[in-house]
Amino acid sequence: MDNRPIGIFDSGVGGLTVVKEVMKVLPRESIVYLGDTARVPYGTKSDQAIKRFSLENAEFLKKFNVKIIIVACNTASSIALPALRKKITVPVVGVIRPGAGKAIEATRNNRIGVIGTPMTIKSKAYEKEIKRLSGDKKVFSSPCSLFVQLAEEGWLDGRITLDIARKYLKPLTGKKIDTLVLGCTHYPLLKNVISKAVGRGVRIVDSAGAVAEEVKGILGRTGKLAINRKKPSYKFFATDAVEQFAGIGARFLGKKINNLRRADYV
Amino acid sequence: MDNRPIGIFDSGVGGLTVVKEVMKVLPRESIVYLGDTARVPYGTKSDQAIKRFSLENAEFLKKFNVKIIIVACNTASSIALPALRKKITVPVVGVIRPGAGKAIEATRNNRIGVIGTPMTIKSKAYEKEIKRLSGDKKVFSSPCSLFVQLAEEGWLDGRITLDIARKYLKPLTGKKIDTLVLGCTHYPLLKNVISKAVGRGVRIVDSAGAVAEEVKGILGRTGKLAINRKKPSYKFFATDAVEQFAGIGARFLGKKINNLRRADYV
Numbered sequence: 035m036d037n038r039p040i041g042i043f044d045s046g047v048g049g050l051t052v053v054k055e056v057m058k059v060l061p062r063e064s065i066v067y068l069g070d071t072a073r074v075p076y077g078t079k080s081d082q083a084i085k086r087f088s089l090e091n092a093e094f095l096k097k098f099n100v101k102i103i104i105v106a107c108n109t110a111s112s113i114a115l116p117a118l119r120k121k122i123t124v125p126v127v128g129v130i131r132p133g134a135g136k137a138i139e140a141t142r143n144n145r146i147g148v149i150g151t152p153m154t155i156k157s158k159a160y161e162k163e164i165k166r167l168s169g170d171k172k173v174f175s176s177p178c179s180l181f182v183q184l185a186e187e188g189w190l191d192g193r194i195t196l197d198i199a200r201k202y203l204k205p206l207t208g209k210k211i212d213t214l215v216l217g218c219t220h221y222p223l224l225k226n227v228i229s230k231a232v233g234r235g236v237r238i239v240d241s242a243g244a245v246a247e248e249v250k251g252i253l254g255r256t257g258k259l260a261i262n263r264k265k266p267s268y269k270f271f272a273t274d275a276v277e278q279f280a281g282i283g284a285r286f287l288g289k290k291i292n293n294l295r296r297a298d299y300v
Numbered sequence: 301m302d303n304r305p306i307g308i309f310d311s312g313v314g315g316l317t318v319v320k321e322v323m324k325v326l327p328r329e330s331i332v333y334l335g336d337t338a339r340v341p342y343g344t345k346s347d348q349a350i351k352r353f354s355l356e357n358a359e360f361l362k363k364f365n366v367k368i369i370i371v372a373c374n375t376a377s378s379i380a381l382p383a384l385r386k387k388i389t390v391p392v393v394g395v396i397r398p399g400a401g402k403a404i405e406a407t408r409n410n411r412i413g414v415i416g417t418p419m420t421i422k423s424k425a426y427e428k429e430i431k432r433l434s435g436d437k438k439v440f441s442s443p444c445s446l447f448v449q450l451a452e453e454g455w456l457d458g459r460i461t462l463d464i465a466r467k468y469l470k471p472l473t474g475k476k477i478d479t480l481v482l483g484c485t486h487y488p489l490l491k492n493v494i495s496k497a498v499g500r501g502v503r504i505v506d507s508a509g510a511v512a513e514e515v516k517g518i519l520g521r522t523g524k525l526a527i528n529r530k531k532p533s534y535k536f537f538a539t540d541a542v543e544q545f546a547g548i549g550a551r552f553l554g555k556k557i558n559n560l561r562r563a564d565y566v
Contacts, residue, residue, distance in 0.1 A: 072349050073339055078452070080541040083338050183449045186344070194467065197460050275346040 036258035039064035039267070040249065041100030041124075043091040046074035046272075047186070047279055048219030049106030050286035051242045052129070056104070057268075059246035062259070064266040066098045069283070072274035072300040075182050076109040077151020077218070084153065088114035092122045094299055098269070100124060101258055104245060108133075108217045109151050112159035125252060132244030133215050134163035138171065140237045141213040147206040147232070148175040150217030151182065160217055174209045178202040178221075185220040186282055191227050199224065199231035207232060216240040223286065271297040302524035305330035305533070306515065307366030307390075309357040312340035312538075313452070313545055314485030315372030316552035318395070321512035322370070323534075328525070330532040332364045335549070338540035338566040341448050342375040343417020343484070350419065354380035358388045360565055364535070366390060367524055370511060374399075374483045375417050378425035391518060398510030399481050400429035404437065406503045407479040413472040413498070414441040416483030417448065426483055440475045444468040444487075451486040452548055457493050465490065465497035473498060482506040489552065537563040 040056060042049055046069045053067050068091055070076075076084050088110045092103055102125045105111045105118065111128030118126045137146045137160075148160040155177040164171050180198055189195050206214070214236050216222055222240050229238055253259045260266065272279040276296050283291050306322060308315055312335045319333050334357055336342075342350050354376045358369055368391045371377045371384065377394030384392045403412045403426075414426040421443040430437050446464055455461050472480070480502050482488055488506050495504055519525045526532065538545040542562050549557050 072345065078541070078544070079338065080544075083540045179453050180446065180449055183446055187445050194460065194463050197463070201460065274349045275344070278344070278346075 035261040036101050036253070037064070037260045038099050038101040039066045039269070041066050041068070041095030041098065041103040042106050043068040043070065043095060043103070044106040044219060045069070045076040045109065046071050047283045047286050048182070050283050051219050051222050051240070052104060052106040052245055054287050055242040055246040056249065059243070059250050062261065062266055064260065064268065066095055066100060066269045067271065068094055068297060069272045069279055070300065071272045071279055075151070076107060077153050077182065078179065079153065081113050084110055084113045085117045088118055089121055090299060092118055092126070094271070094297055096122065096124070102127065102249060102252065104249060105129065106219055106245070108154045108219060108241070112154045112157040127245060127249055127252065129219070129241035129245045130159045130163050132248045133217065133239065133241030134160055134167055136239045136241070136244040137213050137215045138164060138168045140239050141171065143210065143212045144170055145172045145174070145209060145211045147209065147211040147214040147236070148173060148217050149178050149202065149214065149221065150175070152177040152179055154217050160215055174206050174211060176202055176205045181224055182218065182220045185223040188285070190223050195224065195227050196230060199227045203228070203231045211236060213237045213239055268293060270294040273297050273300040301527040302367050302519070303330070303526045304365050304367040305332045305535070307332050307334070307361030307364065307369040308372050309334040309336065309361060309369070310372040310485060311335070311342040311375065312337050313549045313552050314448070316549050317485050317488050317506070317508045318370060318372040318511060320553050321508040322515065325509070325512035325516050328527065328532055330526065330534065332361055332366060332535045333537065334360055334563060335538045335545060336566065337538045337545055341417070342373060343419050343448065344445065345419065347379050350376055350379045351383045354384055355387055356565060358384055358392070360537070360563055362388065362390070368393065368515060368518065370515060371395065372485055374420045374485060374507070378420045378423040393511060393515055393518065395485070395507035395511045396425045396429050398514045399483065399505065399507030400426055400433055402505045402507070402510040403479050403481045404430060404434045406505050407437065409476065409478045410436055411438045411440070411475060411477045413475065413477040413480040413502070414439060414483050415444050415468065415480065415487065416441070418443040418445055420483050426481055440472050440477060442468055442471045447490055448484065448486045451489040454551070456489055461490065461493050462496060465493045469494070469497045477502060479503045479505055534559060536560040539563050539566040
């Protein structure tokens, strides 16, 4: 048993979709969440910057005596995991492997599509992971730069968003994929439109639920699940624009965000 | 005569539209340009963050012994000028006043539209400046969050961009404006689409040329124009993703960017 909190960070509000799943799958666990809103987005920045930002975020979470860190951001998971694991002493879990595993379970015809930020796609992190776990899969990918801003702007459906989704997904729709990985925590908000653009027959997979299950497994195997807690504590931090974070974040978390403060190390 | 360089900073590549005009209007002047690509965009971040980032950028430029600093970023000009002028000993010029002045000259019916990032519009910087300079003007404004990303993505025309422009400009098209201020350095790249969306009769005004003229005036009045230089020097810095900056930046500057390095203070 281990009542220390789980630490979760993301480049902004998107990782709250992971928080939501962790709350559901691990209802006794306390959580400290950090959104790096001062430097969002990560998906168009360099390797070097993404690694440095990720390390700073993890160091911030470590101050809360977290027992495990979830990197909810796909871009940071794609680029910074080895650097984080070298420097940070608690276990660090990314969203790529859980998402890749879920896609492999979901596909019937072994043709998987992946969408994400330019950096996530450029890293080929999902492609490598899917092929490592299951060599016979074909992976097709496409970067969707504008999706993050569309989600943050709240343009979750409507014709413009559908047109943009169609344009980004066009490289995939001819490939007969039967499964599509949403390789960015913002994208679940656009799920309806993405599904319409890619075709209703394609199964849409995201990492949020899968990473929560993975963390449950790790904590269970290592005897670190929280117990005997009446009420877990939830703490939220953003490196900038806390009010805006609360407003947009409620949409991602599916409920009001309490106990939110600014983290001032950036 | 003063052969020290002019310092120019922006949140990213957009300010290169200002550099282009300064090169044209002041061909003898050396320039040091800084794009804060590690923290771009500014337009959705807090006052506090924008002020701090701007001060750090100005301090960086001061190391090059600049004689004047141009804040090419509309968001930073809207929010951070007083803080900059308090802390920085060389003259600091923003883009709001020049842009406001140009709009006042351009309008015939005294009805002016302004578009910009959410923070620029929220600050009402253009509105206040236009009314301060000329009390009888009516100003209508609308934030256009996605335009920066559209410009950086290179979606400069086409139906999607036109649809987005129409959606953002809808609050203005009923107001009988005859002049529209592009209150963000990225927007000149979308000028064609914006003009189509707002109506061909509306004059489109941006600050880049106006701020170059203003700086020429200031340097002339204070005896600080550069002279006797065969060839001015141009230095470019970005706080992240230097290669990407070079690629996208060439589109803004209208020519290849040489002498570009990473500024590593962020």
